[in-house]
Amino acid sequence: MREAVPSRPAAPSVRGLVEDLLAGDKRAAAKLISLIEDDEPEAAEALALVYPHTGRAHYVGFTGAPGVGKSSLIDRLVRDLRSRGKKVGVVAVDPTSPYSGGAVLGDRIRMADTGIDPGVFIRSMATRGHAGGLALATFDAVRVLDAMGMDLVLVETVGAGQSEVEIAGRAHTTVVVEMPFTGDAVQTMKAGILEIGDVYVVNKCDLADPDVLVANLRFQIEERDGWRPPIVRTSALKGSRIDELADAIGRHRAFLESSGRWEARERARARQEILENARRILATRVREGPTGAGFEALVGEVVARKTDPQSAAVRLLAQGAAATKSQDRRTRPSSRPRARKR
Amino acid sequence: MAKKIRVLMAKPGLDGHDRGVKVIARALRDAGMEVIYTGLRQSPEDIVEAAIQEDVDAIGLSCLSGAHMALFPEVVQLLRKRHASDIVVAGGGIIPEEDIPKLRKAGIKAVFGPGTPLRDIVAFFEKAGSAKGA
Numbered sequence: 001m002r003e004a005v006p007s008r009p010a011a012p013s014v015r016g017l018v019e020d021l022l023a024g025d026k027r028a029a030a031k032l033i034s035l036i037e038d039d040e041p042e043a044a045e046a047l048a049l050v051y052p053h054t055g056r057a058h059y060v061g062f063t064g065a066p067g068v069g070k071s072s073l074i075d076r077l078v079r080d081l082r083s084r085g086k087k088v089g090v091v092a093v094d095p096t097s098p099y100s101g102g103a104v105l106g107d108r109i110r111m112a113d114t115g116i117d118p119g120v121f122i123r124s125m126a127t128r129g130h131a132g133g134l135a136l137a138t139f140d141a142v143r144v145l146d147a148m149g150m151d152l153v154l155v156e157t158v159g160a161g162q163s164e165v166e167i168a169g170r171a172h173t174t175v176v177v178e179m180p181f182t183g184d185a186v187q188t189m190k191a192g193i194l195e196i197g198d199v200y201v202v203n204k205c206d207l208a209d210p211d212v213l214v215a216n217l218r219f220q221i222e223e224r225d226g227w228r229p230p231i232v233r234t235s236a237l238k239g240s241r242i243d244e245l246a247d248a249i250g251r252h253r254a255f256l257e258s259s260g261r262w263e264a265r266e267r268a269r270a271r272q273e274i275l276e277n278a279r280r281i282l283a284t285r286v287r288e289g290p291t292g293a294g295f296e297a298l299v300g301e302v303v304a305r306k307t308d309p310q311s312a313a314v315r316l317l318a319q320g321a322a323a324t325k326s327q328d329r330r331t332r333p334s335s336r337p338r339a340r341k342r
Numbered sequence: 343m344a345k346k347i348r349v350l351m352a353k354p355g356l357d358g359h360d361r362g363v364k365v366i367a368r369a370l371r372d373a374g375m376e377v378i379y380t381g382l383r384q385s386p387e388d389i390v391e392a393a394i395q396e397d398v399d400a401i402g403l404s405c406l407s408g409a410h411m412a413l414f415p416e417v418v419q420l421l422r423k424r425h426a427s428d429i430v431v432a433g434g435g436i437i438p439e440e441d442i443p444k445l446r447k448a449g450i451k452a453v454f455g456p457g458t459p460l461r462d463i464v465a466f467f468e469k470a471g472s473a474k475g476a
């Protein structure tokens with residue numbers, strides 16, 4: 001019944017993959033996303049090579065309860081944006097089963113034949129234990145698609161869960177999707193949802209009258225920093241008012257740019273990312289345990305009461321910069337012993 | 343993060359029965375794999391394009407409409423055209439015994455008939471995924 005599987009062709013170099021990516025090659029994009037997602041040893045190199053080519057694309061996050069129609073809306077929106085000549089990437093996140101570590105990723109069902117368009121790239125991603133509705137590698141994948149030349153990259157978060165805040169911090173524009181019959185009483189809406197949306201969508205308007213919900217939303221949503229979030233009534237099923245949604249998203253980008261917020265966000269994001277990376281590198285160093293003569297000497301000094309642990313730690317970190325470079329890979333320790341080289 | 347085995351489960355052809363495919367998708371998930379399910383009535387082009395973008399290790403095709411002799415080999419050929427022959431293709435559904443050798447010859451690495459135990463299917467994809475990652 002079974003037979004040996006053919007061995008893989010020799011793995012192309014990361015540099016080669018990035019060159020192909022920049023030329024628009026979908027397979028290279030897919031491979032790069034995988035090696036970052038799997039946190040292969042080449043991940044840091046890949047991210048470093050990709051980064052200079054990013055910064056053009058508009059990152060748009062979609063959040064909302066399970067089944068509200070996020071994937072269906074994204075599918076429609078992609079088609080609308082394509083008709084405007086925009087290239088569009090999509091990263092759709094679904095939860096990993098905490099029991100098996102596996103996942104069934106179903107967002108693509110709603111995007112049936114959209115992915116075949118040369119100007120579209122769709123990638124499904126499992127959370128792999130990361131909380132907050134995204135996977136750890138979600139925005140790394142977004143960057144890969146940015147570097148590939150996508151004009152917009154749409155991110156579908158896991159609907160369930162408490163914290164949609166992460167997407168709001170990462171995307172330029174956050175689209176909050178609601179539907180009429182469940183959310184009429186806005187008090188029942190998840191806390192925070194009224195603060196994070198740059199654009200609100202009331203979807204499934206073909207099924208129920210959206211007026212109550214829209215009025216409630218309009219009453220509760222406040223202008224933030226000079227932007228009043230618009231509310232768009234759509235039917236992803238019928239494809240109605242998708243152009244309005246696309247316009248609203250485009251207007252928000254224009255607002256960010258003209259108000260100087262795009263640049264301010266870039267700085268805030270850069271600051272946050274440097275610190276996140278520093279924290280992770282330090283944590284890894286400390287967790288994996290420094291080795292070598294320098295560290296042993298410090299241990300001896302603390303034992304001999306020549307110095308105290310706090311001062312020793314400060315010195316350790318100071319000298320660590322040079323001593324433990326090999327541990328500064330992007331790698332997080334894997335919870336499973338199955339890590340393999342590709 | 344460890345490398346996960348990723349499998350695309352797809353239903354080419356016109357039949358609308360996806361119960362079997364969903365049962366297999368869940369079994370693969372329960373074995374720790376990431377399964378991308380693309381839904382009904384996919385063309386071989388859609389399937390191959392999705393497999394490439396999702397960077398899967400393997401594709402599982404299910405077809406109950408009788409069109410497997412045309413559709414399964416077409417997927418293999420399209421993969422070859424896209425230089426993605428390292429993606430393993432397996433098929434299942436209602437497939438007459440005499441078709442199996444022909445499908446195998448056309449590059450379908452395994453053919454699972456209706457009575458195949460789930461654990462055999464899981465074992466196949468596990469092996470396909472590990473062989474690729476090695």
Ligand SMILES: Nc1nc2c(ncn2[C@@H]2O[C@H](COP(=O)(O)OP(=O)(O)OP(=O)(O)O)[C@@H](O)[C@H]2O)c(=O)[nH]1
Pocket residue numbers: 064065066067068069070071072073107110158159160203204205206207234235236237238
């Ligand atoms: N009537 C109607 N049904 C819709 C509309 N949009 C989506 N649906 C249906 O709602 C169901 C869920 O749609 P999805 O697009 O998968 O919703 P989602 O928010 O992506 O769901 P998750 O990813 O599971 O959180 C599907 O059966 C869709 O066909 C709409 O505007 N009107």
Ligand SMILES: [Mg+2]
Pocket residue numbers: 070071072106107156
């Ligand atoms: Mg979805």
